[in-house]
Amino acid sequence: MTQSLSSADPTHVIAIARSWLGIPYHDQASLRGVGCDCLGRARGIWREVVGPEPFPLPTYSRDWGETGPREVLAEGARRMMPEISPSDAGPGALVLFRMTPRAIAKHVGILTGPDSFLHAYERLGVIEESLTPP
DSSP states (O other), X not given: OOOOGGGSOHHHHHXXXXXXXXXXXXXXXXXXXXXEOHHHHHHHHHHHHTOSOSSOOOOOOTTGGGSXXXXXXXXXXXXXXXXXXXXXXXXXXXXXXXXXXXXXXXEEEEEEETTEEEEEETXXXXXXXXXXXX
């Protein structure tokens, strides 16, 4: 049976995710103790919880989410795990964010509680904060 992040114990996923707190932000990096961006943090946690990534990730530019109509992040996430509705997402779930209602998804975090999530944020690194409607 193949394990995925979505089938992993949420308590374990959150513990691993929190071990990344304070890691500096670095584009395209995905190494705990070195640096990561939001996608890299999710990739690093995947490797720690599940194992090797199932497919190579192509390089991407800093403005990748600003160009084109494709939801590259969402398409990649769907290849790795089942999509669930936001109302069904609980602690340990990977969540994708759109910065405006009709924009493409271009940010990723992990829910750590009903109103909190952990993500990598430029200039701040990996942080845990309140999940608010905006």
